[in-house]
Amino acid sequence: MSDNNNTSPRILILGAGSVGCYVGGRLLSAGADVVMVGRERMAATLRDHPLVVTDYEGFRHETRLAPERYQTEPQAAAEADLVLVTVKSQATIDAARQLAPHLKPGTPVISLQNGISNAQRLREHLPEATVLAGMIPFNVLQKAPGHFHHGTEGHLMAEGDPSLAPALPWFEQAGLALEQRDDMHSVLWSKLLLNLNNPINALSGKPLLEELSTRDYRRCLAMAQAETLQLLRRAGIPTVRLTPLPMALIPPLMKAPDWLFTRLSGTMLAIDPIARSSMWEDLEAGRRTEVDWINGEVVRLAEQLGTTAPVNARLTELVHDCEQKRREWPAEALLMALKQAR
Ligand SMILES: NC(=O)C1=CN([C@@H]2O[C@H](COP(=O)(O)OP(=O)(O)OC[C@H]3O[C@@H](n4cnc5c(N)ncnc54)[C@H](OP(=O)(O)O)[C@@H]3O)[C@@H](O)[C@H]2O)C=CC1
Numbered sequence: 001m002s003d004n005n006n007t008s009p010r011i012l013i014l015g016a017g018s019v020g021c022y023v024g025g026r027l028l029s030a031g032a033d034v035v036m037v038g039r040e041r042m043a044a045t046l047r048d049h050p051l052v053v054t055d056y057e058g059f060r061h062e063t064r065l066a067p068e069r070y071q072t073e074p075q076a077a078a079e080a081d082l083v084l085v086t087v088k089s090q091a092t093i094d095a096a097r098q099l100a101p102h103l104k105p106g107t108p109v110i111s112l113q114n115g116i117s118n119a120q121r122l123r124e125h126l127p128e129a130t131v132l133a134g135m136i137p138f139n140v141l142q143k144a145p146g147h148f149h150h151g152t153e154g155h156l157m158a159e160g161d162p163s164l165a166p167a168l169p170w171f172e173q174a175g176l177a178l179e180q181r182d183d184m185h186s187v188l189w190s191k192l193l194l195n196l197n198n199p200i201n202a203l204s205g206k207p208l209l210e211e212l213s214t215r216d217y218r219r220c221l222a223m224a225q226a227e228t229l230q231l232l233r234r235a236g237i238p239t240v241r242l243t244p245l246p247m248a249l250i251p252p253l254m255k256a257p258d259w260l261f262t263r264l265s266g267t268m269l270a271i272d273p274i275a276r277s278s279m280w281e282d283l284e285a286g287r288r289t290e291v292d293w294i295n296g297e298v299v300r301l302a303e304q305l306g307t308t309a310p311v312n313a314r315l316t317e318l319v320h321d322c323e324q325k326r327r328e329w330p331a332e333a334l335l336m337a338l339k340q341a342r
């Protein structure tokens with residue numbers, strides 16, 4: 001039972017796939033006024049199945065969605081008091097173009113996406129909205145049709161703005177506290193350091209837990225992260241701690257032998273054994289991936305600094321190759337390919 005006596009602002013989620021349905025389902029569990037906008041494929045799933053949201057701490061909420069709660073056209077954005085954009089980075093510009101004709105001026109729009117530049121790209125196409133960068137740290141897995149499971153720890157973050165005030169209690173009550181930050185650029189780069197595992201996970205073809213339990217895959221990740229940390233230092237971009245360990249200590253942890261890694265990694269390895277990265281899901285579905293907005297951001301940062309990022313550039317190429325022709329990379333072969341790139 002909600003102890004929030006206020007009327008919920010209308011929260012519209014644009015691009016309701018894994019993250020959008022999970023966040024939407026949690027907000028609905030608190031009684032918030034949520035409309036999700038996504039594809040007919042997902043709308044059909046949610047007509048046939050209840051929306052179930054669960055988390056690693058035992059939370060479960062199940063609801064039969066009224067048809068108006070999951071729509072396939074963006075017109076409902078006209079009534080929105082807050083928009084959460086949860087499309088993949090390759091779909092950001094299209095999403096902005098779809099929102100633009102409908103939004104009331106000043107509507108807060110949070111990019112709840114991976115990558116560095118999504119909020120800026122939304123801002124360019126939504127000049128009258130209040131676009132805020134956001135960050136979702138945890139893994140969401142569609143365990144069964146319509147069942148979205150939040151498998152790892154961490155809480156939502158977004159750029160602070162007074163326009164968020166009416167929505168924040170609803171996030172809190174939904175168990176999805178949203179922390180307002182004034183250092184989102186650092187937060188996004190720190191999340192990106194973790195997302196450098198996405199291409200390695202996608203290329204491995206293995207669940208996250210199995211991939212991260214393989215030292216040579218972790219060595220690949222350490223190489224990509226060390227290259228990025230060096231560039232961030234040169235660019236004067238500080239990192240923030242999103243895991244129990246400071247970001248700078250993650251590459252040495254990744255390189256550790258299995259017995260030491262298992263002992264030191266603690267909650268970082270508390271991952272559902274079937275969970276995969278969102279990039280693996282794109283490759284599996286034959287879709288273009290987000291690699292240009294993950295490793296590609298590192299390559300662009302290097303270019304701005306007048307240098308190169310060969311490990312991240314090679315990972316980008318390998319993922320693009322896999323988008324054309326699917327193959328799985330054994331750990332040793334991937335490590336060799338990255339060492340040759342340096
Ligand atoms: N999944 C995860 O565990 C995590 C994901 N993230 C990040 O969150 C973001 C969302 O990821 P995720 O939820 O996995 O992605 P999904 O692909 O599961 O969800 C996005 C959905 O939006 C749909 N879509 C795209 N464009 C539009 C549009 N214009 N109108 C309506 N629907 C649209 C997509 O359909 P279609 O595919 O047909 O285009 C897809 O169904 C990404 O940036 C990701 O990196 C962050 C942390 C964890």
Ligand SMILES: CC(C)(CO)C(=O)C(=O)O
Nearest residue numbers: 137138139195276277278
């Ligand atoms: C949570 C995490 C890091 C899981 O890989 C992710 O962001 C993703 O899959 O895109």
